[in-house]
Amino acid sequence: xxxxxxxxxxxxxxxxxxxxxxxxxxxxxxxxxxxxxxxxxxxxxxxxxxxxxxxxxxxxxxxxxxxxxxxxxxxxxxxxxxxxxxxxxxxxxxxxxxxxxxxxxxxxxxxxxxxxxxxxxxxxxxxxxxxxxxxxxxxxxxxxxxxxxxxxxxxxxxxxxxxxxxxxxxxxxxxxxxxxxxxxxxxxxxxxxxxxxxxxxxxxxxxxxxxxxxxxxxxxxxxxxxxxxxxxxxxxxxxxxxxxxxxxxxxxxxxxxxxxxxxxxxx
Numbered sequence: 551x552x553x554x555x556x557x558x559x560x561x562x563x564x565x566x567x568x569x570x571x572x573x574x575x576x577x578x579x580x581x582x583x584x585x586x587x588x589x590x591x592x593x594x595x596x597x598x599x600x601x602x603x604x605x606x607x608x609x610x611x612x613x614x615x616x617x618x619x620x621x622x623x624x625x626x627x628x629x630x631x632x633x634x635x636x637x638x639x640x641x642x643x644x645x646x647x648x649x650x651x652x653x654x655x656x657x658x659x660x661x662x663x664x665x666x667x668x669x670x671x672x673x674x675x676x677x678x679x680x681x682x683x684x685x686x687x688x689x690x691x692x693x694x695x696x697x698x699x700x701x702x703x704x705x706x707x708x709x710x711x712x713x714x715x716x717x718x719x720x721x722x723x724x725x726x727x728x729x730x731x732x733x734x735x736x737x738x739x740x741x742x743x744x745x746x747x748x749x750x751x752x753x754x755x756x757x758x759x760x761x762x763x764x765x766x767x768x769x770x771x772x773x774x775x776x777x778x779x780x781x782x783x784x785x786x787x788x789x790x791x792x793x794x795x796x797x798x799x800x801x802x803x804x805x806x807x808x809x810x811x812x813x814x815x816x817x
Contacts, residue, residue: 631665634658638673642683656683663694671698672706679713688713699725704732705747711756726757738812745772746781753788762788763796767803774808 624633638658644650656677662670671694677683679691692713698706707729715722730751736744745768751758753765769777769785777785789797 629665631662631667631670634662634665635667635670635673638662638670642673652677652683654683660684663697668698668701668703668706671695671701672703672709675706675709679709699728702732704729704736704744707732708747708751708756723757726751730757740775740811742772742775742777743781745769745775746777746784749788750784762792763800764803766792766797766800767807770800770804771807771811774804 635658638655641649641651641658642655656674659670659674659677663674675691675693675695675698678687678694680686692710695706695709695713699710707725711722711725711729714725730748733744733748733751737748749765749768749772750756751765752761752768754760766785766788769788773782773785789800792800
């Protein structure tokens with residue numbers, strides 16, 4: 551467990567519980583005062599109210615603050631692959647109540663992957679490719695990447711193509727084409743990550759003629775659709791080699807592309 555996080559995170563439910571307890575105590579005191587009667591009885595009622603409200607409020611606030619972890623742990627207990635993958639992601643990043651542990655993250659990815667979760671299969675493929683938490687195993691990475699790709703995950707199709715390209719360019723190209731089609735389908739629903747990945751395909755020439763300007767244009771669309779700000783570095787790196795006229799052209803293309811997309815929330 552991430553005890554440092556637990557200590558800090560406890561401040562929120564503790565504060566919420568104290569506020570709820572004080573409010574409940576004030577209401578009880580007002581009611582007792584209006585009802586009259588023995589001050590001893592009123593005091594005992596107040597204590598009982600405080601004793602009930604504080605732990606209940608603390609528990610509710612703690613559950614709300616760590617709901618993703620608790621939901622994931624419940625799902626893990628029930629053997630749900632998607633929740634096993636979530637716990638693996640929390641272990642990989644060290645977020646919330648769980649300490650960062652690449653080996654345990656890889657173990658959860660493997661369990662979820664074996665249970666058929668496509669995203670976990672892709673994550674496990676990356677773990678095996680990079681040797682993070684498990685010994686490096688390019689063949690195993692390819693096997694799991696293909697398993698995820700066969701479930702229709704475009705990112706897994708790209709990874710499969712990357713792994714096959716050194717020895718079989720034709721097979722790699724086929725996977726890249728399938729990935730492009732998958733991204734285009736997701737783009738129609740306003741998926742910012744799909745726009746970013748589609749732009750990267752253009753910028754690197756995977757499965758399509760290399761066009762850095764078109765690539766940046768799609769990345770700009772991704773940014774306008776609400777791309778994760780942490781991923782903006784990819785856009786900056788891709789814009790770097792472009793000159794001013796090329797950047798202006800990319801912006802114009804992005805505006806034109808966005809006009810062809812369905813309004814947000816429609817597909």
